[in-house]
Amino acid sequence: MIIIWRTLIKVSKIEFIESIYTLIFTCLGFYSTYFLIEMNYNSILSSALIGFSGCLLCGKKCLNYKLGSEVIYCSSFAAIGVKEILNSHVEISILLILLTVVFITSKNVYRGFGGKLGTIAFITTYIIGSVLSFP
């Protein structure tokens, strides 16, 4: 699957590693927020906590990935309010992959605009929600 992906998209080795990192951080941010919400924590508190800890985590040299904190914060937004529409892990996985793709493709668009991360999360959840609710 990885070979097909690399052949189809034709990314360089660095870009490929970056996209894998993005996917890992997306999963990390999403699932940690999702579990906090499942444990009946306030959804906004969960998202802020995960965003803050993501910043502390990505500041360390061992995980010196530039966009790490942004990816974690973005995926934590996506985790708010998806409990009602996503029921299985397959659906969640599709959401995470789509979120990663949208994040990577919009990396150089609207740089420095506040709310960009939220918009990415909104677009992704809206697409998945619309597809799943389609009769």
Added chain:
Amino acid sequence: MFLSILSCLLTQVLVRRLRWNSVKASASVTLLFYGMFMFLESSYYIDTSNYLKVVFGASFAGMTKVEISWISTSFIIGVLFWLFFTWVFPYLPYQGGALGFSAFLSVLTYKKLSILLS
């Protein structure tokens, strides 16, 4: 509206003065206000859930990179965010993303307006 402006300004202050990462600043502002609201809720039984949403969303708008006159810019973006939060946010699904989307709309409106008026 006051909370929206305050949150936006506070995030900008943390980013510009303390040189914090914008994500860290936004999350810190939300956590700070969450603590304050929890205290208010437990002491005076005030429902603060909507206020927290305003603070959270306005802190996204405050993450915007502003080169000049950041105080007035943050002020205007804060007001615009409040307008979008009042008129657009209730019609959008998926809370987390919708707040960010409202913030993005307010920043985009500000940028377009500033280009038109200059």
